[in-house]
Amino acid sequence: DTAVSQTPKYLVTQMGNDKSIKCEQNLGHDTMYWYKQDSKKFLKIMFSYNNKELIINETVPNRFSPKSPDKAHLNLHINSLELGDSAVYFCASSQRGGSYGYTFGSGTRLTVV
Amino acid sequence: LAKTTQPISMDSYEGQEVNITCSHNNIATNDYITWYQQFPSQGPRFIIQGYKTKVTNEVASLFIPADRKSSTLSLPRVSLSDTAVYYCLQLYKGNMLTFGGGTRLMVKP
Numbered sequence: 001d002t003a004v005s006q007t008p009k010y011l012v013t014q015m016g017n018d019k020s021i022k023c024e025q026n027l028g029h030d031t032m033y034w035y036k037q038d039s040k041k042f043l044k045i046m047f048s049y050n051n052k053e054l055i056i057n058e059t060v061p062n063r064f065s066p067k068s069p070d071k072a073h074l075n076l077h078i079n080s081l082e083l084g085d086s087a088v089y090f091c092a093s094s095q096r097g098g099s100y101g102y103t104f105g106s107g108t109r110l111t112v113v
Numbered sequence: 114l115a116k117t118t119q120p121i122s123m124d125s126y127e128g129q130e131v132n133i134t135c136s137h138n139n140i141a142t143n144d145y146i147t148w149y150q151q152f153p154s155q156g157p158r159f160i161i162q163g164y165k166t167k168v169t170n171e172v173a174s175l176f177i178p179a180d181r182k183s184s185t186l187s188l189p190r191v192s193l194s195d196t197a198v199y200y201c202l203q204l205y206k207g208n209m210l211t212f213g214g215g216t217r218l219m220v221k222p
Contacts, residue, residue, distance in 0.1 A: 004156075033209065041198065043157070043212035055209065090156045092210075101147075102210050104156025 003027050006091050006105040013081055014113055020067075021076045021108045023091030032074035033102070034066060035090040043090070049074055050096065081112045117201045122217040131188040133216050135201030138182050144203040146177055146184045151198045151215070160199075161186070188218075196220045 004025045013019050025032060031050040037043045047066045048055040054066065063079045078085060091105040118136040125131045137146065145164055149157040161168055163175040163184070174187040188195055198215040 035212075042214060043200075045209050045211060048209045092156070094210075101159035101162070102149075102157075104158070106156055107154070 003103050004091055004093055004105040006089075006108050008108060009106065010109050010111075012111045012113065015081055015083060017081050018077070018079045019081060019110075020078070021089055021091075021110070023074050023076070023105060025072055025091075025093040025103070027093055027095075027103060029093035029095045029103070030071060031094050031096050032068070032071075033092040033094075034074065034076050035092060035104075037088045037090060037107070039087070046076075047074075078110075083112050086110055086112045117203060117213050119199075119201050119213065119216045121214065122219070124219045124221060125191055126221050127192055128190050131191050131195070131218060131220075133186045133188075133199055133201075133218070134183060135186070136183050137201070137203050140181050140203055146175065146181075147202045147204045147210070148173070148175065148186050149200040149202065149212075151200065153197075157200060157212070162204075191218075191220045193220050193222065 007022045033048050034046040035043050036046055045057050046060045049066055049068055051071055065077045067075045067077055088107045088109050090107045092102045094102045145162055147162040148160045150160050151157040161170055161173050161175045163177050165177045165181055168175045176185045196219055198217050200212050200215040
């Protein structure tokens with residue numbers, strides 16, 4: 001069973017559209033994250049979220065919003081997509097206070113045209 | 114944010130031992146050193162973590178000197194499948210994992 005799963009794996013959409021990427025983890029972790037990897041392969045943290053707090057990287061535009069229906073899911077919603085949003089988005093999870101290891105999903109490649 | 118420095122790229126041949134060194138001059142007392150591996154089209158994968166001296170697991174060894182201002186990831190007898198990007202990170206419990214540029218390791222036949 002996949003520990004952290006993201007859907008879709010590929011997403012091609014037009015500028016101005018609104019889209020969502022879903023993430024689910026079955027590890028029982030209490031914290032989930034979204035990362036963005038751009039064309040230069042730098043991985044940047046976007047959000048950290050558990051049932052107590054949301055930490056937002058201040059450089060993330062407010063067009064991006066995480067939504068968590070429960071502790072096993074953290075979806076990423078993006079409004080008014082722009083060309084510069086094209087990247088690979090990774091979801092991850094960890095257990096605060098326990099192991100320091102993060103488990104990452106396999107990524108969603110978003111292409112905005 | 115804590116910042117680490119590591120070589121942008123390295124080349125090696127199958128069967129060789131590869132050592133990737135990372136500098137973390139501003140490491141704090143409570144920081145751990147963590148290494149991740151990322152293959153193309155995949156998310157990063159945890160390899161090894163340590164605080165000081167030496168840590169070894171089935172994948173790699175991690176050497177951290179007494180001053181903890183650097184660390185060396187050692188991959189014994191690499192194979193073509195070890196071609197990947199390797200990230201060195203300082204991690205304080207409860208903080209978000211912050212990646213640098215990583216080291217692109219190319220293993221050649």
